[in-house]
Amino acid sequence: MNMLRAALMMLCVLGASSALADTLSGAVLAQQGNGHGVAPCMACHGADGGGQAAAGFPRLAGLSQAYLRKQLDDFANGSRVNATMQPVASGLSDTERDAVAEYYSKLPTPPVTPSPAPSGDIAQVGQRLATRGRWSDALPACEQCHGPGGVGVGDHFPPLSGQSAVYLSNQLHAWQQGSRRNDPLQLMQSVSGKLSDDDVAAIGAWYAAQMNVSPKEQQP
Amino acid sequence: MKRMRPILIGAVLLLTACERSAPQTAASSAHVPAPATSSTKVTDHFVPPPESAIPGDDFGKQVALGRQIFIDPGHYAKAYVGNQLSCENCHLDAGRLANSAPLWGAYPMYPAYRSKNHHVNTFAERLQGCFNYSMNGKAPPLGDPVLVALESYAYWMSKGEPIGTSLPGRSYPKVTKPALAPDYARGTAVFKRDCALCHGGDGQGQQAAGRTVFPPLWGPQSFNWGAGMEQVNNAAGFIKANMPLGRGNTLTDQDAWDVAYYMDAHERPQDPRFNGSIQATRAAYHDTPDSLYGVAVNGQTLGQGTAKP
Numbered sequence: 087m088n089m090l091r092a093a094l095m096m097l098c099v100l101g102a103s104s105a106l107a108d109t110l111s112g113a114v115l116a117q118q119g120n121g122h123g124v125a126p127c128m129a130c131h132g133a134d135g136g137g138q139a140a141a142g143f144p145r146l147a148g149l150s151q152a153y154l155r156k157q158l159d160d161f162a163n164g165s166r167v168n169a170t171m172q173p174v175a176s177g178l179s180d181t182e183r184d185a186v187a188e189y190y191s192k193l194p195t196p197p198v199t200p201s202p203a204p205s206g207d208i209a210q211v212g213q214r215l216a217t218r219g220r221w222s223d224a225l226p227a228c229e230q231c232h233g234p235g236g237v238g239v240g241d242h243f244p245p246l247s248g249q250s251a252v253y254l255s256n257q258l259h260a261w262q263q264g265s266r267r268n269d270p271l272q273l274m275q276s277v278s279g280k281l282s283d284d285d286v287a288a289i290g291a292w293y294a295a296q297m298n299v300s301p302k303e304q305q306p
Numbered sequence: 307m308k309r310m311r312p313i314l315i316g317a318v319l320l321l322t323a324c325e326r327s328a329p330q331t332a333a334s335s336a337h338v339p340a341p342a343t344s345s346t347k348v349t350d351h352f353v354p355p356p357e358s359a360i361p362g363d364d365f366g367k368q369v370a371l372g373r374q375i376f377i378d379p380g381h382y383a384k385a386y387v388g389n390q391l392s393c394e395n396c397h398l399d400a401g402r403l404a405n406s407a408p409l410w411g412a413y414p415m416y417p418a419y420r421s422k423n424h425h426v427n428t429f430a431e432r433l434q435g436c437f438n439y440s441m442n443g444k445a446p447p448l449g450d451p452v453l454v455a456l457e458s459y460a461y462w463m464s465k466g467e468p469i470g471t472s473l474p475g476r477s478y479p480k481v482t483k484p485a486l487a488p489d490y491a492r493g494t495a496v497f498k499r500d501c502a503l504c505h506g507g508d509g510q511g512q513q514a515a516g517r518t519v520f521p522p523l524w525g526p527q528s529f530n531w532g533a534g535m536e537q538v539n540n541a542a543g544f545i546k547a548n549m550p551l552g553r554g555n556t557l558t559d560q561d562a563w564d565v566a567y568y569m570d571a572h573e574r575p576q577d578p579r580f581n582g583s584i585q586a587t588r589a590a591y592h593d594t595p596d597s598l599y600g601v602a603v604n605g606q607t608l609g610q611g612t613a614k615p
Binding site for chain 1: 349398399400402403500503504512514515516517519520550551552553554
């Protein structure tokens with residue numbers, strides 16, 4: 087009888103602690119790392135998941151869970167080459183990757199201080215490529231896939247708004263160079279190949295200067 | 307470099323509906339010198355004036371309004387639009403892109419006799435058809451500010467063209483009939499591989515911030531059974547040249563036909579000319595092998611229409 091009671095008690099304790107672990111693990115990973123060599127995410131991505139603009143560390147807060155999970159897998163498998171993120175992603179277990187992706191997807195979109203608006207040619211080129219594209223080169227506008235204002239669309243087209251110029255231009259260069267090649271249907275490899283260095287700088291400057299907006303997704 | 311898989315992404319499919327039965331004219335191709343623009347590229351088709359050349363006067367205001375309507379009819383011509391599509395979904399780059407049924411390809415071909423309605427249509431009447439069918443809405447009356455603005459935009463874009471001459475890049479390209487008859491199962495596979503990423507596994511597209519980003523390809527929010535894109539040959543031409551978005555001409559002809567067939571083998575809003583019987587409506591308006599209206603696919607006769615959203 088006593089044995090049974092003790093066993094029940096054990097089960098309760100175990101159950102409670104594992105439930106606790108499940109709910110906290112994303113936050114714990116983000117704030118403390120996993121205790122097996124993976125540093126806390128917030129060290130680079132900020133306490134609110136807003137990233138660090140100057141360093142090019144991207145905003146994670148409010149991004150699609152499926153997108154975040156895929157990026158972790160791709161850092162680990164090398165289809166998105168990044169010296170910092172490769173060991174981090176590789177050091178996370180399957181459930182840890184899920185937990186951290188879920189955690190950041192549920193964080194509110196942090197307020198962003200837009201960088202100063204570009205002017206002159208850069209502004210014109212940036213706005214044009216973002217909103218109209220350059221169809222003489224068969225180049226669609228950024229927002230034709232990433233949504234109005236670059237708010238992001240679904241699980242495959244992440245937000246561009248709320249990301250820094252450094253991060254966005256780093257990514258465009260990575261697509262161009264082939265160090266990032268984890269895009270579905272090779273859409274970004276195709277698009278980035280049609281951009282000059284000036285185009286890349288203009289797009290980064292354009293989106294970094296926009297106010298951050300949250301997508302109001304509607305299903306038809 | 308590995309050959310890239312075509313994608314269908316797109317963003318788009320839709321409005322094509324508009325060039326359904328082409329006006330009958332001699333198809334002599336004229337060589338039109340491109341007007342002076344900032345572009346120095348050599349092209350084999352007409353290049354419309356840059357948008358920056360829209361004048362600032364009262365005429366230019368109508369041109370600019372026409373362009374806005376074209377890009378966002380759900381906002382600027384709301385009363386006449388009955389679905390989530392935009393003109394630009396099928397006429398890419400605000401109606402400027404060659405092989406995407408550009409406005410500069412259509413404008414100089416009107417007035418024209420059309421077998422679709424058995425009389426000579428003005429350009430304005432042609433635009434009315436887009437609203438009736440592709441936009442599943444209602445036609446603005448002749449002289450309505452919406453039609454005036456759209457016609458002004460098309461006229462402005464066509465400056466310097468010959469009249470009554472079918473120019474290279476007009477409409478959608480004709481895609482050679484493939485070796486195998488278009489097939490639903492193969493079309494399904496192409497759709498899943500190259501289209502569903504953007505248009506969704508259910509073909510209903512995706513919206514963000516209250517706007518259609520990837521248009522619905524069938525169902526209550528898409529073009530209706532009277533639209534030109536309902537014909538598999540038209541859809542195959544659009545898809546081949548323009549899908550996945552920005553990666554046109556990467557699908558094989560067979561893939562383009564198969565996936566066009568797949569798209570057009572789904573229900574969509576009823577043809578507004580429906581006369582009470584699917585078979586009689588087919589006989590009157592869809593009597594072509596390129597239309598699946600009234601045809602049984604997978605045991606279901608198409609042409610039932612969809613409930614109003």
